[in-house]
Amino acid sequence: MAEFEVATGAAGAPSGDDRERRAAVRTAFEGLLQIRRLMNTDAADPEGVPAEWERRRPIRAVALALEAADVPPSAVDADGHRVATGYCLGPAERAGVVRVEWLGPxxxxxxxxxxxxxxxxxxxxxxxxxxxxxxxxxxxxxxxxVEPPPPGPPRR
Structure with a gap:
């Protein structure tokens, strides 16, 4: 089984059947929420705070969140020409910050x-x-x- 790859909008469109893709996104997003519940035990709303895993992989986490919410990713073809309209993610100038653009052909x-x-x-x-x-x-x-909130004392 291939590793689940998020759609950042900066590469080709995800391959495969749309229903299979939606199911894979749903499973990955549920996994992310489970990580939040396990890691954010001190938070008043554990699912409402990015977990450490997301802080270390912000582009991946943001892409998964957007795709799980049915926001379409952009995509490029093999020659690098944009072929789909949607979000496109990349690193911002500051470390740990994600730049989100809306791009299309x-x-x-x-x-x-x-x-x-x-x-x-x-x-x-x-x-x-x-x-x-x-x-x-x-x-x-x-x-x-886009960035996670600064770490601070647990919110109750």
């Missing part, structure tokens, strides 16, 4: 939809305890910077 209108789509991504991630801030960069392109 030329003429897809992804740029026009980006602000609303990214706000949806931010809402999904905030419900799971991530901090998501919206920025506007060069050419007024919107993106998010």
């Amino acid at each position: 030329p003429g897809s209108g992804a740029g026009y939809a980006a602000q609303e789509a990214l706000r949806n991504c931010a809402a999904v991630l905030r419900r799971l305890g991530w901090e998501a801030l919206e920025y506007r960069g060069p050419r007024r392109r919107h993106h998010l910077e």
